[in-house]
Amino acid sequence: MAKIWPCYDNDATVQPWGERSVSWCEERLGLSPCDYRCTREQFGPRGRLQTEPDYTHVVVEVSDDEAAGYAKRWKPGIYDVLLLSPEAVQERLSVSPEMVVLPRV
Numbered sequence: 001m002a003k004i005w006p007c008y009d010n011d012a013t014v015q016p017w018g019e020r021s022v023s024w025c026e027e028r029l030g031l032s033p034c035d036y037r038c039t040r041e042q043f044g045p046r047g048r049l050q051t052e053p054d055y056t057h058v059v060v061e062v063s064d065d066e067a068a069g070y071a072k073r074w075k076p077g078i079y080d081v082l083l084l085s086p087e088a089v090q091e092r093l094s095v096s097p098e099m100v101v102l103p104r105v
Contacts, residue, residue: 003061004029004093006086016061018093022070025060028092030083033073043078057081058089 001019025031037043040061058081067074081089 002063002066004081004089005059005061006090007057007059017058017090020093022062022066022074025079025081029058029060029081029089031060031079031081033075035079035082036075037078037080039077056086058084058086 002022002025003016003019004025005016020028022031037059043059043061060079060081062074062076062079064076067076084092
């Protein structure tokens with residue numbers, strides 16, 4: 001499953017909002033392989049996302065297993081959700097009965 005993360009300035013490692021399949025992210029969030037941003041290791045306070053404004057975007061983390069299961073050019077790493085605001089992503093997640101909700105800490 002791909003993790004769906006809200007992002008904050010200097011803290012992109014907050015709890016993910018949930019997990020969905022890459023196909024769900026394609027259909028519901030408009031995600032595509034060309035939205036690739038960086039590797040998982042570059043994601044977070046020391047990665048490329050540290051200069052982004054406070055809570056203005058959402059990213060999807062695609063795992064090795066999830067990427068390997070798709071014929072398209074998906075690779076493991078972080079993808080930007082470019083077509084939707086964080087509020088729109090959260091709304092789409094909340095109406096999906098198949099979503100895995102991760103507990104907030």
